[in-house]
Amino acid sequence: DLVTARRESYERPGALPTVEPGTIHDDLARRDFTVNAMAVRVEPGATGPLLDPHGGMADMQARQLRVLHDRSFIDDPTRIFRAVRLSMRLGFDIEEHTGYLIWEAIEGGALATVSMDRITHELRLIWREPLGAEMLYILATVGVLDKVHPDLRRPVRSAHDGPSPGTRMDPDIRRAANLAALGFAFSGGADTAQALARHLRLDARETAIVRDSAALGGLWTKLLDPGLRRSEVRRLLAPLSTEALEAFRLVSYPEEEYQAVIWLDEYLSQLRHVRPALTGDYLRELGIAPGPVYREALSALLDAKLDGEVRTRKDEERFLKDWLRQHGLMDGN
Numbered sequence: 537d538l539v540t541a542r543r544e545s546y547e548r549p550g551a552l553p554t555v556e557p558g559t560i561h562d563d564l565a566r567r568d569f570t571v572n573a574m575a576v577r578v579e580p581g582a583t584g585p586l587l588d589p590h591g592g593m594a595d596m597q598a599r600q601l602r603v604l605h606d607r608s609f610i611d612d613p614t615r616i617f618r619a620v621r622l623s624m625r626l627g628f629d630i631e632e633h634t635g636y637l638i639w640e641a642i643e644g645g646a647l648a649t650v651s652m653d654r655i656t657h658e659l660r661l662i663w664r665e666p667l668g669a670e671m672l673y674i675l676a677t678v679g680v681l682d683k684v685h686p687d688l689r690r691p692v693r694s695a696h697d698g699p700s701p702g703t704r705m706d707p708d709i710r711r712a713a714n715l716a717a718l719g720f721a722f723s724g725g726a727d728t729a730q731a732l733a734r735h736l737r738l739d740a741r742e743t744a745i746v747r748d749s750a751a752l753g754g755l756w757t758k759l760l761d762p763g764l765r766r767s768e769v770r771r772l773l774a775p776l777s778t779e780a781l782e783a784f785r786l787v788s789y790p791e792e793e794y795q796a797v798i799w800l801d802e803y804l805s806q807l808r809h810v811r812p813a814l815t816g817d818y819l820r821e822l823g824i825a826p827g828p829v830y831r832e833a834l835s836a837l838l839d840a841k842l843d844g845e846v847r848t849r850k851d852e853e854r855f856l857k858d859w860l861r862q863h864g865l866m867d868g869n
Contacts, residue, residue: 542566546611550649553612561589568615569622570595570602595631602631609641613650616641617658620674624667638678647683655684656736659718664707668714669693669787676721685732687724690753693717693787709786712745716783719749726751741779748780759796767839769799770807778804812837813849814856822857824865833859 543558544566553566560575567573570592577584586593595602601623609615616638623630630638641647647655662671673692675681681688715738722729729750733743755772758764773781781804789797814837816830824830836859840846846855860866 548649549610549646550613550651552654560587564589565604567604568608568612568618570604571628573604599627600629600631601634603634603637606637609637610644610646613641613646614654614658616647616680617655617662617675620671620678620680621658621662621665624671624674625665642679642683645683647680652735659684659736663711663714663718665714666710668710669717672714672717672721681718681721685722685724687728687732688718688721689723690721692721693784693789709783711742712779712783713786715742715745716749716780717787719746719780720753720756720784720787722746722750722753724750725754744777745780745783748776749784751776752780752784756793756796759799760793762795764799765839766802766807766842766844769803770810770838770842773800773803774808778808807842810838810842812841812846812852814852818853818856822860822866824860829863829865 541558541560541563542555543562544553544555546553564573564575564587567590570590572592573588573590574592575587577587590604591602601619603609603615603619619630619634619638622628662668662675665671669692672681676688676692681692719729719733722732724732726747730743730747733746738746752773758772759769781800785797785800785804812834814834816826816834819830819833820826824833833856837846837852837855840855841852846852857866
């Protein structure tokens with residue numbers, strides 16, 4: 537950006553600052569952290585000395601983020617999001633006193649002074665980051681996300697067991713995985729998650745990922761049962777978008793939840809593709825009048841095929857005839 541030097545003041549905590557022309561020292565004093573409060577004069581034929589009034593070079597060498605003054609997170613609580621995002625992107629530590637100031641601002645309710653539009657802007661920047669899921673994990677751990685919305689209470693999944701930080705992941709896939717991590721943390725149910733996604737001004741595709749990831753979080757404990765029938769797994773997961781399930785598969789999970797991931801992988805790779813050989817045409821051949829019974833009979837047949845009760849076409853024919861007899865729709869011949 538090319539700008540003139542400015543100074544700023546805050547009418548109230550969380551408000552956008554009032555900005556007016558100032559000196560270069562004024563301009564550096566309004567920065568988020570010491571490491572981006574340095575300047576160098578650049579002019580034809582010469583580069584001037586480093587201007588570093590806040591000790592940014594020392595902090596950069598120490599690989600740490602430090603705020604410039606104690607009211608920094610009160611004046612602008614969105615700096616909390618930036619502290620997490622930049623520290624993880626750069627591999628810097630958050631300096632101890634700065635960490636205390638973050639905690640103090642969170643506990644003091646500073647985030648309530650910030651508009652949702654500004655919070656959404658910061659979250660969007662995080663969704664684009666390779667380590668975005670880990671950033672959301674840290675924000676949840678320090679109590680930021682449940683201040684954004686009270687239903688963001690489930691532990692956010694990081695991506696420690698997913699692609700390594702150095703992996704080149706398609707930005708679109710990365711954003712989907714990070715949205716899935718956020719949605720999974722939402723404990724208010726799919727409908728409420730969808731309302732939140734709309735409030736965050738997500739597009740239809742992003743909204744579906746958040747909504748269905750929240751729904752997945754709600755049924756996750758059911759998937760921990762190794763005794764589930766494959767038909768039950770498909771029934772649980774079929775209403776959810778494949779993109780949301782594939783996106784969530786890119787984030788991590790604790791070892792004790794491995795069974796749920798086995799079911800998720802089996803659904804994505806196999807169960808969602810299973811189809812019986814017979815269709816409604818066969819029921820018509822048997823003289824069954826079209827109606828809801830078609831859906832019920834073919835659904836029962838699909839369950840039987842998923843659970844290994846039928847394998848061949850003849851097995852399917854036998855199953856459907858037995859089912860129709862049991863329901864009084866076919867005689868015993």
